[in-house]
Amino acid sequence: MGSDGFSDSSEEDVPLAKLKRKSNSKARPDPAHSSSSKKASSTTASRNSTLNGSANPKKRPRVKYEEDEHEHDSDLEQPRRPVPKKKKVKQEKGKSNNKIKKPVMKEMDKAERMSHAMQSFLWWNAEEPKAGAQWHTMEHAGVAFPEAYDPHGVKMLYDGQPVTLSPVEEEAATFFAAMDPEGMHLGNQKTAPIFIKNFFADFRQILGKQHVIRDFKKCDWEPIRRHLNEQKIIKKAISDKERKVNKETRNEAMFQFGYALVDGHIEKVGNYNMEPPGAFRGRGEHPKAGKLKHRVDPEQVFLNVSECARVPPCTVPGHAWGELRHDPQVQWLGQWKENINNQVKYMQLAAQSSFKGKSDRSKYNKAALLCGNIDKIRDSYKKKLKAKSLEARQLATAMWVIDKLALRVGGEKDTEEEADTVGCCSLRVEHLNFDPNDEGGDCKEIELEFLGKDSMLFKQTIDFGATMYTENNGMGEQVYENFKAFCKKKKSHEEVFNSLTPSMLNTHLKEIMDGLTAKVFRTYNASKTLQDELMKTEAIKSFHSLTPAEKVAEYNNANRDVAILCNHQKTVSKAQTTQLETIG
DNA sequence: GTCCTAGACTCAGAAACATGTTA
DNA sequence: CTAACATGTTTCTGAGTCTAGGA
Numbered sequence: 001m002g003s004d005g006f007s008d009s010s011e012e013d014v015p016l017a018k019l020k021r022k023s024n025s026k027a028r029p030d031p032a033h034s035s036s037s038k039k040a041s042s043t044t045a046s047r048n049s050t051l052n053g054s055a056n057p058k059k060r061p062r063v064k065y066e067e068d069e070h071e072h073d074s075d076l077e078q079p080r081r082p083v084p085k086k087k088k089v090k091q092e093k094g095k096s097n098n099k100i101k102k103p104v105m106k107e108m109d110k111a112e113r114m115s116h117a118m119q120s121f122l123w124w125n126a127e128e129p130k131a132g133a134q135w136h137t138m139e140h141a142g143v144a145f146p147e148a149y150d151p152h153g154v155k156m157l158y159d160g161q162p163v164t165l166s167p168v169e170e171e172a173a174t175f176f177a178a179m180d181p182e183g184m185h186l187g188n189q190k191t192a193p194i195f196i197k198n199f200f201a202d203f204r205q206i207l208g209k210q211h212v213i214r215d216f217k218k219c220d221w222e223p224i225r226r227h228l229n230e231q232k233i234i235k236k237a238i239s240d241k242e243r244k245v246n247k248e249t250r251n252e253a254m255f256q257f258g259y260a261l262v263d264g265h266i267e268k269v270g271n272y273n274m275e276p277p278g279a280f281r282g283r284g285e286h287p288k289a290g291k292l293k294h295r296v297d298p299e300q301v302f303l304n305v306s307e308c309a310r311v312p313p314c315t316v317p318g319h320a321w322g323e324l325r326h327d328p329q330v331q332w333l334g335q336w337k338e339n340i341n342n343q344v345k346y347m348q349l350a351a352q353s354s355f356k357g358k359s360d361r362s363k364y365n366k367a368a369l370l371c372g373n374i375d376k377i378r379d380s381y382k383k384k385l386k387a388k389s390l391e392a393r394q395l396a397t398a399m400w401v402i403d404k405l406a407l408r409v410g411g412e413k414d415t416e417e418e419a420d421t422v423g424c425c426s427l428r429v430e431h432l433n434f435d436p437n438d439e440g441g442d443c444k445e446i447e448l449e450f451l452g453k454d455s456m457l458f459k460q461t462i463d464f465g466a467t468m469y470t471e472n473n474g475m476g477e478q479v480y481e482n483f484k485a486f487c488k489k490k491k492s493h494e495e496v497f498n499s500l501t502p503s504m505l506n507t508h509l510k511e512i513m514d515g516l517t518a519k520v521f522r523t524y525n526a527s528k529t530l531q532d533e534l535m536k537t538e539a540i541k542s543f544h545s546l547t548p549a550e551k552v553a554e555y556n557n558a559n560r561d562v563a564i565l566c567n568h569q570k571t572v573s574k575a576q577t578t579q580l581e582t583i584g
Numbered sequence: 585g586t587c588c589t590a591g592a593c594t595c596a597g598a599a600a601c602a603t604g605t606t607a
Numbered sequence: 608c609t610a611a612c613a614t615g616t617t618t619c620t621g622a623g624t625c626t627a628g629g630a
Contacts, residue, residue, distance in 0.1 A: 453623055
């Protein structure tokens, strides 16, 4: 698989925003493909945000310890240090003139020392825990809980009159007042009524049946809203000194809770702060949006530590942990149940930890394996597209869709409990619009329009007769015929793939290739797209004369293609929109 | 078996935050 | 020089996928 050049595109299905976050692990070599660093320079270079055109465009914010320490140590932390500007400039000058760098033992603060300590652990060289287990020993400080509610005493108005609320009631009222009236929940005509209905039902339950507050329309949250805005401004206007103190407090908490000791080495914890209570912010038309998310007590939290580890003290006075587990088969450090959908939530290690690194590695290895088998797989579903059994034809058609259009597999959802979103297997007839432009004749266009994960709109017109879907073993036309057949005589709310479930699809995929599931196709296709695009840029004549900034631009362009493929999008904020409008 | 669902983990956008840049 | 703005980064937590284990 190294020969197809695939292996060095690891981690690429994480375009745009995600890439920066993962920059840490980028530096890590994949032990499975030691020759995978060929392209690393161009990719890493483009990830670097400090573009000063200096001799070494490869500098990363954080660098793998052993490989780079001598070369980079002196300037490694430089951007983070509160050094006066002048000094910075001097150093930079010196760097370009003088390549010789002393291996200076730099003064590091505690956070930097922690970070170095973590990076010195090369998990890909370390011994694996015994089969089935993910760790031998695990110790951590448990979950940090938010402060108890501190009442502000500002009264909301009901029917024009100020109402005195108990702290619990006031807290709930404040959750609502904190919502931006123009934001994605209340600013949207479709979601606002759901949000308000759910919130107000829960609010009234807290108030009790006898309470004066009965009608949402008579509620005026403005006093509280104003108060919150004032607080925000006050918070923003604090002096540098106060800001520093705040940061130190936060750091303090980070040192207390932010690290775990796993098999003798330090790992970063991802989410050590317990989720505070609030109004549930479901995406899209979530039927439970606005419901009150309760405060979680330590009693509801289960911790997972090794048997011999010190049990972390519970920091909430008068409370204790709900349960202690010693389960080395799972990664989580803590878990609790949320009250909205009664689902388990976890405290886990951070993305840069060895656990996540390992699963990323196995994810990309699977994608690479798929790369080597893709022709076989495409041949296999091509044959099945014309199979006699409906089940087989639906399976093959769905695989085409997942492979070519990069849709998610689309499990079943209960629309009473969750937003009505779909993926491949859950597509309904109403989501397909045949011949959207009324071209007639042998038009083979279908417009796909549905809400996918996170209620993100997918709207694309696919021309199944287009060369991109018909040339070189493409099967566009057959897929089109199948779609037509599957939708025939069905009502709009019926499923297109009525005889197919995600588990059937995955079971089948596993028979073709070990470890293959539907989601691997997205990883594979995203990685392949990025790689192909980068190769194209690298192939242009002027590539070597491109400035680092131009290379970054090229890299971002390639990444944009991935985002388009995966239908990744960020909603443009109002401020940005108006900005763009004023620009013209 | 085979269905079903709780549990565990990845993925992903919004919001908060930090830092750099410009008027 | 400062404030406002832009842009990049991190945190937060909701929303998927997939599996294992029990009825």
